[in-house]
Amino acid sequence: MVKIKMCGLTRYQDIDYVNELKVDYAGFVFAKSPRRVDLPHAEKLIARLDKGIKKVGVFVNQGREFIRDACNFLGLDVIQLHGDETPEEAAAYAAAYGVEVWKAVRVRGQNDLLQAFIYRVDGILLDAAVQGSYGGTGQTFDWDLLDGVSFDKKIILAGGLNPLNVCSAIAKVKPHAVDVSSGVETNGFKDYYKMKDFVERVRSFEERAR
Template sequence: MVRVKICGVTNWADAKLAIDAGADALGFNFYPPSPRAVTPAQAWGIIRRLPPFVEAVGVFVNWSSDAVMAMARAVRLASVQLHGDESPRTVAECAATHPVIKAFRVDDGFRPAALARYRRAGAFLLDGFSERLRGGTGRRFDWRIARQARRYGRIILAGGLGPENVARAIREAQPFAIDVASGVESRPGKKDPQRLRELMREVEMANREVIRLARNGAK
């Protein structure tokens, strides 16, 4: 079953919308240049209202491990996503207290073998490359790369996903989870109810297909 993280949540209304639609996790961006950035107070105001089994994930870009862990404790994050140029050591230090998602921006020079250095990461997020943005780029990359990267760990697929293509992306990449921000927005930081619900319906249908194929393969 492919899990769903809705990233760039900035308000309770959007959080509730995602929860009610069936999201497994919500992403809170602590990268100030992002149009989806939140303050610790804003994040906590949402996280404290989350129901059981919906996880809060903090997104950080080039923070020190001490700063990441302090924020994670302060707002009670379930996991941390390191979306910058963090070293394997930083990942390992953060992993001592919280599950770590290490993000990579996939450009023409990206090679899945780069993931092997980050042995303490609990999952790897692969995102479309942008010189200007760290996450929420809306840019796709070749999903076959994500499928190839599965040998190194759990893969979270991001970049240019929306209701129109998410089912195909799941079939081609076979990820552990998907991460969507701009693909379900009416504007940066504001989720579109219709697109979000459509996305979750498409994921549900794709998951049913995955289960059906697995059962047929087991016969």
């Protein structure tokens, strides 16, 4: 079954929404972003989070000490590296902290997909490449680039997903998980009804595909 990650949670009601909808991953952004949270606020949000939902910390070119502190302080289940980390740096996080590591790859063309095979991590998050941005742009990339490509690790599909296109994305890419943030927001805040629609469409698609 395709997993669902709701990213960029900032409010207590966001946590209530994902708890009710029983998503698989909750994402907390610690990098510069309109959705950024600091560690003390993230701790309060996570204290409210259902224990069955895995906690993902999103980092962009942040120091190893900060990421270590976030893992220890918050009990993260997944580190999502969205910056310019080398394969060696990414692999070191998994060895040091004993958590899953996902590396974001921004896809412009077929050559970018080669990075998925260079990084020794648990998962590759495929996102759209937008000049001057490390992610969270709400834009899709050309999923046709993935035709005939077989990956050796989990694929998490991000970039411009929303309730209207997520089923097409799953059918095309067949990812381990789909990652949504701005696609379930209204005026920059998580929208319960869009979140519910997104989850129901993914679950319904999975039921039909069985």
